[in-house]
Amino acid sequence: YRQLFEKAEAILREGGCVVVDAVFDRADDRAALAEIAHRLAVPFYGYWLDMDEECLKARILNRCQGDSDATVEVLEKQMARDTGPMEWTKLNPASSSQNLAAQVLKAMKADQPASI
Secondary structure (H helix, E strand, O other), X not given: OHHHHHHHHHHHHXXXXXOOOXXXXXXXXXXXXXXXXXXXXXXXXXXXXXXXXXXXXXXXXXXXXXXXXXXXXXXXXXXXXXXXXXXXXXXXXXXXXXXHHHHHHHHHHHOOOOOO
């Protein structure tokens, strides 16, 4: 996660926009990401994709090889972990990617950037 944070901060410092796509199941990691945005005085929106474990397993087993290192074993460890308080906006990724994008846009319009 340190490398993700460093890349995100570098892009933000240059005036770019960043989407950090990872499993932020640890409250400290979520806070660290939000702190970068706060320190640089840029808006921060945190979204948690909330999906049933069985659906997630099916996606892992049926997907083509890609960048993700997730396996069913990794998923089970993540699902067993206590995420702590979830202050990010929860979204359901069970539908199409277009529907998920619409959910994000709707949430961004309705929400103020997340605070730390």
